[in-house]
Structure formats: C-alpha cells, structure tokens
Amino acid sequence: MASSTAVLQARGLTKSFPGVRALDRADLTCRPGRVHALVGENGAGKSTLVRILTGNQRPDEGEVLLDGQPVRFAGPREAMAAGISAVYQELTVLPAMSVADNVMLGQERTSRGLLDRAAQDREVRAALARVGLGDLDPRTRAEDLSLANQQLVEIARALVRRSRVIVLDEPSAVLSGDKLEALFTVVRGLAAEGVAVVYISHLLEEVTDLADDVTVLRDGAVVSTGPAAEYDIPRIIREMVGRDVDAVFPPLPEPTGEVVLRVRGLVPASRGRAPEPLDLDVRAGEIVGVAGMVGSGRSRLLRSLAGEHPRAAGTVEVAGRPVPTGTRRAIAAGVALVPEERKTEGLVLPLPVRANTTLAALGQVLRGGFLSTRRERDVFREEQARLGIRASDPEQGTWQLSGGNQQKVVLAKWLRRGPRVLLLDEPTRGVDVGAKAEIYRLVAALSADGMAVVMVSSDLPEVIGLSHRVLVCRGGGVAGELAGAAINEENVMHIALDTAGSSR
Amino acid sequence: MTTGAPPTEAAGPARAGASAGRDVVRRALSLLAPLAGLAVLLLVAAVTTPGFYSAGVLQLVLFQIGLIGVTAVGQTLVLLVGGIDLSIGAVIGLTTVVIAEHSRGDGERLGVAILLATAAGAGVGLLNGLLVVRRQVPAFVATFATFVLVQGVITAWTRGAPSGNIPGELSPLGIGRWLGIPVPLWAFLVVAVVAGVVLGRTGLGRRLYATGANERATALSGVRTRWIIAGCFVASGLLAVLAGLINAGYIGYVDARLSRSLDPNSVAAAVIGGIALTGGRGRIGQTVVGVTLLAVLLAWLRQLGAGAGAQLVVSGAVILLAVWLQGSGWAARSPRRIKQRDGVR
Known part of the structure; x- marks a missing residue:
C-alpha cells in the first residue's frame, strides 16, 4: 500500500526473552515528514521495538525494511549509517566534553588526519540552529547545559549524521512547560524538513497534539495504528490497558487491624x-x-x-x-x-x-x-x-x-x-x-x-x-x-x- | 535419587545425607586441579633435579610455605570480598625496619617494637579499607598507593640504608622448630585453620562470602558489608606483620631489598589455589594447596639456579596462567557467567 512512501517499516517483528514475549508480530510504518507516536504501558514492547529498529537487538522473526528493501543491522553503527538515530531517555551526552565535540562524536571531520575544527564548527552551528540552539557557543561544556538543552544537543548529533529517521524515547520525561514547547517546535521543524520522527511518550495530551500517526502497543502486539485524528485520549487509554486480567487474584478480607x-x-x-x-x-x-x-x-x-x-x-x-x-x-x-x-x-x-x-x-x-x-x-x-x-x-x-x-x-x-x-x-x-x-x-x-x-x-x-x-x-x-x-x-x-x- | 524430583517430607533425612555427601565431593573437586599441578611439579622436579629431595631443600620449602602462607591467608580474605591487597610486601618490609630501628638488637625493646609494627600494619590495612569502602577507590589502586607510600616512608626514615639489628629473641619465630616442623609452618597452619573455621563455620564467614559475591544484595539484607570489607584489609595487614616478624626472625638482619618488593607471592598462591579474583568464591583449603604449589615451584627454580628475576617472572606468569584458566571456566562454572547469559531485560 503506502510502502512506496514509507522510509522505514517493521513487519511482523517478534522478540522473546526468557519468560516474556516482548514483541509479538509488531508492525510499524514511518513516513518522511510525519511524527509517529508510539504509546503503550511500561513493558508493552516499545523499547524492544525501538532497539530492533536501531540495530541494538535482532528480532526472532520478522523484518525491517528501509526504503522498501529488507535490511539487517549488525549493530547501532550500521543503523546510524543508514540514517536511523535514537535519542534515549537516559542521555548519553559526555559531560566533560564541549557541545561541538559531543555533536560530532563519532562523525569527526578531519583534514589530513587532524581534526578540522573550522569545518566542524560550521556543521555544529548549522545543526544547533536546526534544534533551536543557534545562540549556543559550541565550545560550552555539555555539563553546563540544562537537561533540556542536553537533549537538544543529542538531537543535533542525530542531524549531523544526516538521519532520516529519528526516534525520541520519552523526551518529555525530563522536560516541562516552555522547554517542552521548544522541543515540540524542533520536532515539528524536523518533520517539515522531511525527517520521519518516532515519538515515544507517556504524556498522551502531548502525543495527540504533536503526532500525525499513532500506534498503540500492548503486551508486545500492535493494538491499532492510524492517523492521529482518529484517536482521542480515552481511546488510547482503553487500548493501552484493555486486556483480560491474566492472573487470578485471591479475595482480600477487609483490614481490621491497627x-x-x-x-x-x-x-x-x-x-x-x-x-x-x-x-x-x-x-x-x-x-x-x-x-x-x-x-x-x-x-x-x-x-x-x-x-x-x-x-x-x-x-x-x-x-x-x-x-x-x-x-x-x-x-x-x-x-x-x-x-x-x-x-x-x-x-x-x-x-x-x-x-x-x-x-x-x-x-x-x-x-x-x-x-x-x-x-x-x-x-x-x-x-x-x-x-x-x-x-x-x-x-x-x-x-x-x-x-x-x-x-x-x-x-x-x-x-x-x-x-x-x-x-x-x-x-x-x-x-x-x-x-x-x-x-x-x-x-x-x-x-x-x-x-x-x-x-x-x-x-x-x-x-x-x-x-x-x-x-x-x-x-x-x-x-x-x-x-x-x-x-x-x-x-x-x-x-x-x-x-x-x-x-x- | 533422581535430581529435580519434587521434594517430599519423607525424603528429608536421606536428602540431607545426599547433599552433605555431594558437598564433600564438590570441595574435593575444587582442590583437584591445584593438587594435580602439585603432583606433576613434584614429579618433574624429581626427574630433572636429582638433589631436590634433600633435607635442606625440604626445610626451605616448609619455611617458604609458612612465610608465603601467612600472607596468602590475608590475601585470600581480601580476594573473597572482591578486593586485592598489593601492600603486603611493603608491610613486611615496614615490620622488619620498625623492629630493627626501634629495638636496635636489644631484646628488652622487642615487645614494644612488635606492638609498634602491629599498629603500623593495622594502620595500613585500615587505610586500604577506608579508601575502598568510603571513597570507592578500586582496591588495586588503593593498595598500590599505600604500597608506594609505605616504601617512601621506609626510604625517608632510613635514608635508604636501614640500620639496626634484629634481636636474637625473634629468631625462634623464623628458624625455630617444634616437633621437627619449622615454626613458620605452624604459624601458617594455625592461621589457616582459624581462617578456615571462621569462613566455613561462622555467620561472619557467611556474610563475608555473601559480601564478595554481591555486596549490594548483602547490604540490603542488613549486613554491615563495609565493616566486613575493611576488616578483611585490616586482617591482611596484621597477617603481613606476622609474616614480617617471621622473615625478620629468619634472616636476622635488615634486608634493604625486601622493602622494595611488591611481593606477588600471596596473590599467586591464592589464585593458583583457585580463589576467584572476582570475589565470593574460594576456600582456605585451596589457598593451602596453592601456597604449597608455589613454594615448591620457587624452591625448584632456586635448585635449578634461577635468580630473583626468574622467580618474579614465574610468579607473574603463574598469576596470568591461573587467571586465564579461571576465566576460561576451569575452576568453576561461574554463576556470574550464567547470569550474564540469561538476558536480563
């Protein structure tokens, strides 16, 4: 169907850990220029899905398609090289290094074997401008930045890699108020430039605000997927939690003690x-x-x-x-x-x-x-x-x-x-x-x-x-x-x- | 009795017998590899070095077992809680220097000199322990630093040329015999038995193993893990003092070279016996076998005419070999590895 326009597609991904089926025949379609929200309870399989898409884990079954072609990433480096980056909740900014060094980490521009600082600076400034940090001095040490700005630096890092798909894993967990609004502006900007964004969040109001598409996961399986316009918060919650109680609970006598x-x-x-x-x-x-x-x-x-x-x-x-x-x-x-x-x-x-x-x-x-x-x-x-x-x-x-x-x-x-x-x-x-x-x-x-x-x-x-x-x-x-x-x-x-x- | 059968009440006493028996077998198996090594070594020595089984060599080996053994027991305690003590050689040197400098050969002053040396050794151990438990300094780094520090103190104090004599009253500890067996060996046996009983038969020993295997879980169970770790370093320092006294009594003078020795023997002995460098695994019995193996090896090398350098090379190589063998799953199917394999989410 729409696979011609999909940049990244997951088909029938299944992944089991001892005692748990973390992912059960999950599908996901990411299209350029759209923000795709991935929602689900803790343990619903969101993280596993993201780890497979970014090459951190291999599926037991199913395949990942990039531009319609099946790909098998041997590791996160290959996924990054193919244009898929992720920004995780636990930030990976190196605090003692400068913003520029953080942004260029693993992508250092060199000239005759030495770091080409001028070229790096140009690239870093361009990337920072795209995430709304145009005023930031690239030589600032990362530890002096707020959490919100560290997160934006991570997104800038993904941009320098020319990422076509960026996964944001609960970016709002560390943000609040206007910081969050700034992040949304950046995310919308990225989408407008044609990047496919996968957005994972627990804050459903923000999800419905920001997303173009929604996929709900529960117990490792996709419950539903579709344009965000078809979703409201009650529906998302119902789909996130609506399951049979799969264990028998004993009766609880009323407590009478002190x-x-x-x-x-x-x-x-x-x-x-x-x-x-x-x-x-x-x-x-x-x-x-x-x-x-x-x-x-x-x-x-x-x-x-x-x-x-x-x-x-x-x-x-x-x-x-x-x-x-x-x-x-x-x-x-x-x-x-x-x-x-x-x-x-x-x-x-x-x-x-x-x-x-x-x-x-x-x-x-x-x-x-x-x-x-x-x-x-x-x-x-x-x-x-x-x-x-x-x-x-x-x-x-x-x-x-x-x-x-x-x-x-x-x-x-x-x-x-x-x-x-x-x-x-x-x-x-x-x-x-x-x-x-x-x-x-x-x-x-x-x-x-x-x-x-x-x-x-x-x-x-x-x-x-x-x-x-x-x-x-x-x-x-x-x-x-x-x-x-x-x-x-x-x-x-x-x-x-x-x-x-x-x-x- | 099939394994994996559901437990039943009736099977109680029989099962106790079975598991106790299995325990004995397991203990014996853990000694098998180092014992086999010892047997091979004794055989090779007999074939290649005709004069090896002489009374003189035997006495030297027994003395070496005693001297190395005392320090290896302390090292074992530290290794079991996941540390390592590199300062043992320095404390041995410090003890010799303190005895010589304070007593100047006068037996009247020996008692005070021993007290001073004991306090110094305990102090070094306490410093090691505090660095490790309070500042989270890796034991390797902390004890190496105190090693260098103590060396410096010795050199500054004696201006590089230690003087004074060891009182003759100390020599029974080094060269004396009881029932035909060198006193140092008795000292080692007493220390090893006490350590073995504490480790295997007391609550303290259980807490010590648990601390070494998983400090966090043990602390959350209400055990004072930091006291236990620090205590092991102090015990190692005190045992190093004992080894220093034995050594001083044996040679009877101040050996300037001694204070510069990193003394890898305690680590080598414990590790070839099968004490895990990762903590929580190993028994004193293994240390005893390891000490014997190392002492025989060193004595054989000396018979072959190898110098101090070659002996160091061998000690280092022995540590590497033992660690490599432990790492490749000879000593035990380590639970740590199993834990890593069953993918934790």
Whole structure:
C-alpha cells in the first residue's frame, strides 16, 4: 500500500526473552515528514521495538525494511549509517566534553588526519540552529547545559549524521512547560524538513497534539495504528490497558487491624522539584498498591520508607516506633524491602538457596556460635514447604531457580525475620503467569496474617487486583489515591498521566 | 535419587545425607586441579633435579610455605570480598625496619617494637579499607598507593640504608622448630585453620562470602558489608606483620631489598589455589594447596639456579596462567557467567 512512501517499516517483528514475549508480530510504518507516536504501558514492547529498529537487538522473526528493501543491522553503527538515530531517555551526552565535540562524536571531520575544527564548527552551528540552539557557543561544556538543552544537543548529533529517521524515547520525561514547547517546535521543524520522527511518550495530551500517526502497543502486539485524528485520549487509554486480567487474584478480607505503618510529611530526597509531603497510614492486614509510570517516583518512595533512600523531611513509624534512615535500622524496626532488581539487589545468586534464605537472620541457624548447616537446611525446607519454593535441594545454586522461585526465596529471607511491614517493589517482574498467581496468594495470606503491605508495580491489573487502596504517583510524589470501586485501570491512568477526567 | 524430583517430607533425612555427601565431593573437586599441578611439579622436579629431595631443600620449602602462607591467608580474605591487597610486601618490609630501628638488637625493646609494627600494619590495612569502602577507590589502586607510600616512608626514615639489628629473641619465630616442623609452618597452619573455621563455620564467614559475591544484595539484607570489607584489609595487614616478624626472625638482619618488593607471592598462591579474583568464591583449603604449589615451584627454580628475576617472572606468569584458566571456566562454572547469559531485560 503506502510502502512506496514509507522510509522505514517493521513487519511482523517478534522478540522473546526468557519468560516474556516482548514483541509479538509488531508492525510499524514511518513516513518522511510525519511524527509517529508510539504509546503503550511500561513493558508493552516499545523499547524492544525501538532497539530492533536501531540495530541494538535482532528480532526472532520478522523484518525491517528501509526504503522498501529488507535490511539487517549488525549493530547501532550500521543503523546510524543508514540514517536511523535514537535519542534515549537516559542521555548519553559526555559531560566533560564541549557541545561541538559531543555533536560530532563519532562523525569527526578531519583534514589530513587532524581534526578540522573550522569545518566542524560550521556543521555544529548549522545543526544547533536546526534544534533551536543557534545562540549556543559550541565550545560550552555539555555539563553546563540544562537537561533540556542536553537533549537538544543529542538531537543535533542525530542531524549531523544526516538521519532520516529519528526516534525520541520519552523526551518529555525530563522536560516541562516552555522547554517542552521548544522541543515540540524542533520536532515539528524536523518533520517539515522531511525527517520521519518516532515519538515515544507517556504524556498522551502531548502525543495527540504533536503526532500525525499513532500506534498503540500492548503486551508486545500492535493494538491499532492510524492517523492521529482518529484517536482521542480515552481511546488510547482503553487500548493501552484493555486486556483480560491474566492472573487470578485471591479475595482480600477487609483490614481490621491497627495502624502499623504511620508516615507523616514524608518527602524523599530528590535532585529535582520536591514532591508533596506524604501522609500515609497502613493497617495490619492492609495492602496498599502504588501505581504510576516509570520515573514517577514510586520506587524512591518505597525505598525511603525502607530507610534505603534519604528523606528530605517527614517521619516513618512502625507500631509507634520511629524508623530512622539506614537499612539496618529499618530492618530492626520491622521493615522488609523486596527490591525491584531481584538478581542484583534481592539475592546473592552464587550462594545456595539455603544461604540466601538465612542471610538476613543468620542468628537463627547458629549453634554454639557456629553456623549449623543442618539447621540451615531445616530452615530452608520449612520455608520451602510454606512458600512452595521449587528447588531440588537446599544446596541448589540460587541462580538456577526460575524468576518466580527466586522471588519466593527473597520473601523467605524476610519472613525469617518476621517483619511488620512488607514493602514490595515490582514483586512479579520477570515472573511467569503461574508463579505470579502463587505470589499473589502468598502476599494476600501474609497480609491476612497481620502484615502491612505496600506494593509498587507497573503491572496495572496486579495493583488493582491485589490492593485495598491504590496510591498513584506522578512527578516524584503521590498525585492521587483510589479506594474501593474507584480502583480501576482508567482512573489510575488518568491520575498517572494527568489527563482531565474522573476522580480528583 | 533422581535430581529435580519434587521434594517430599519423607525424603528429608536421606536428602540431607545426599547433599552433605555431594558437598564433600564438590570441595574435593575444587582442590583437584591445584593438587594435580602439585603432583606433576613434584614429579618433574624429581626427574630433572636429582638433589631436590634433600633435607635442606625440604626445610626451605616448609619455611617458604609458612612465610608465603601467612600472607596468602590475608590475601585470600581480601580476594573473597572482591578486593586485592598489593601492600603486603611493603608491610613486611615496614615490620622488619620498625623492629630493627626501634629495638636496635636489644631484646628488652622487642615487645614494644612488635606492638609498634602491629599498629603500623593495622594502620595500613585500615587505610586500604577506608579508601575502598568510603571513597570507592578500586582496591588495586588503593593498595598500590599505600604500597608506594609505605616504601617512601621506609626510604625517608632510613635514608635508604636501614640500620639496626634484629634481636636474637625473634629468631625462634623464623628458624625455630617444634616437633621437627619449622615454626613458620605452624604459624601458617594455625592461621589457616582459624581462617578456615571462621569462613566455613561462622555467620561472619557467611556474610563475608555473601559480601564478595554481591555486596549490594548483602547490604540490603542488613549486613554491615563495609565493616566486613575493611576488616578483611585490616586482617591482611596484621597477617603481613606476622609474616614480617617471621622473615625478620629468619634472616636476622635488615634486608634493604625486601622493602622494595611488591611481593606477588600471596596473590599467586591464592589464585593458583583457585580463589576467584572476582570475589565470593574460594576456600582456605585451596589457598593451602596453592601456597604449597608455589613454594615448591620457587624452591625448584632456586635448585635449578634461577635468580630473583626468574622467580618474579614465574610468579607473574603463574598469576596470568591461573587467571586465564579461571576465566576460561576451569575452576568453576561461574554463576556470574550464567547470569550474564540469561538476558536480563
């Protein structure tokens, strides 16, 4: 059909990682002079799609067409040489180098083997002018620039490479207000010059403002694609989240216990704008879900509750006892954190499962001051039976377990200490569906036994299905709270994305 | 019993026996490669160097095992928490100089001199530890810097020509024997047994391994990982002092060359024994075998008439070879590699 005018096309791209199908027969068509918005929840496959288009990953199936011809990029350099560049959320500007050196990085102009500074300067100035930084001295050191301008420098870098396709991965995440408007002007300008722009963003109002075409991804597959005029925000949200709840959630009894976790005026320390102070009471037997987009401050909030992240203000109490900052003191006060990065923060993978199970409570397996391996094995078997950990043997290496069983070992480690407050950060990431349901049942059972649970998750059905209340984060702080019947995906998304609509 | 079968309650005691047995086998296997190397070396030495199995050579080898072994145990502790201690040779030199300069051969002053040397060694270890845990300086760089620093202090203090004598009261530590075995070897055995028990049988040892394998996760579990890391450097410094005392007692005078030695032997011994340079993996038993292997190798080279230079070449080559073998998956199927393979999103 329109492939004659498409500069870059993805056809049937499929990519699997262990336990996850990140991309499932995804198509994408980028036309010159148009801004194509790619939207979807965290983990919907946007990043994987971009990584394939830019040569950072290879698809398991499907093909990428450039000007109608199938191409296979061996790496990002080949993709760049073919005119495809990406600007990522995590900026790759080298802070100690000048703007000019950053822009020309990897594209240095030389004359008889030496850098041709004059030619470089001309080129840099031209590129900077196109991104609205015509006044900027190319010799400025990049670290002296604002984040917004660093981002524009990255776009300039893509322009110097004569890129015909530029992917902007959540450029608005670090920008606000007039900075954002300036970026939009630049993006529109690029499109007017015939560049095909792929624009990834969570801010749907901006997406509908800026984009010419929209593609919605969910669970790795394209839900719909079409001209932006056919989309409004409610439709995008519906398509982003509208899926069957793919795991069974256990019934949650109403919490009747006393307040265990009491938070007053908590402000996690942050380099940017300080978020609103948080007051929060969590009762024994209550599960509070925390939703929000990646980067909205959810994990930081949880870590500051766990004493892991410094607090700018506020107090945290567990059963009336203050919880000071500091991992050890928080643990002593009865707080346990199941961190987001299971493999690097939750477990010591090279150790056998028994050793990970007892790591936070080694005192329980001492006999006469010495470590008793037999006792340790018994402790592991006890937790194995309680949590249903599928390991062949207490000596099995923790690295050999599946994600779900690894997560159960992390839980077991904390249960040995009998915490009052359980903080879960992405408890089911990288866990297959069956193990997910088991973890849900475990968390529900622990809460029913009187534990106060706070759970951060990007998995919306999980937050909704397993929480008595839901806090929604945005811009570093809690932007809204949902309870009872108001907990549904649309309401969470409206608060998370700050789109006008229901509740608060 | 088939592996991978779902666990059942009835199988409990039997499984405990099976896994304990497997553990013993695994430990034995980890010693296999260095032991095989030792056997081959002893054989080659016997064939090529007829005078190798003489009482004199044996005594020298046993002394060397003791001297290198004491430092290798300290080095092993540091390697296990993911560091490396290059300052050991400097602390050995410093100890000798402190003893000689303070006591000037007077046995009455030996006690104070030993205390001073111990404090100096602990101080160097603490400095190494603080640089690593508080300033995140790579251990290689931090301990190399203290090595150079201590060398400088020695040279400035003694004006490059150390004087004074080692009191004769110290010589039993270097040349004495008990039950026919050199005292340095006893010292090594005691140190190795204590370290082995602490590492294998105590909570501290478990925390130490966990710290070396994944400091972040261990700290998040409520373990004082920084204290543990710093403690290992201090222990290494103290053991270097002990080695310095043994050496001073053995040679009985101040060896000016000694203070300039980077002393790669502790690293070489630990690494050929199979202690991972990446931290978290290795047992004291492996270090003991590695020390023996290295001491025999060095003694054999001396029998062949090789000078100090050739011995350094061999130590360096041994480190490279062992690291290369570890890297290519001889010592263990490292979990780190497996972790890298299963693509983390």
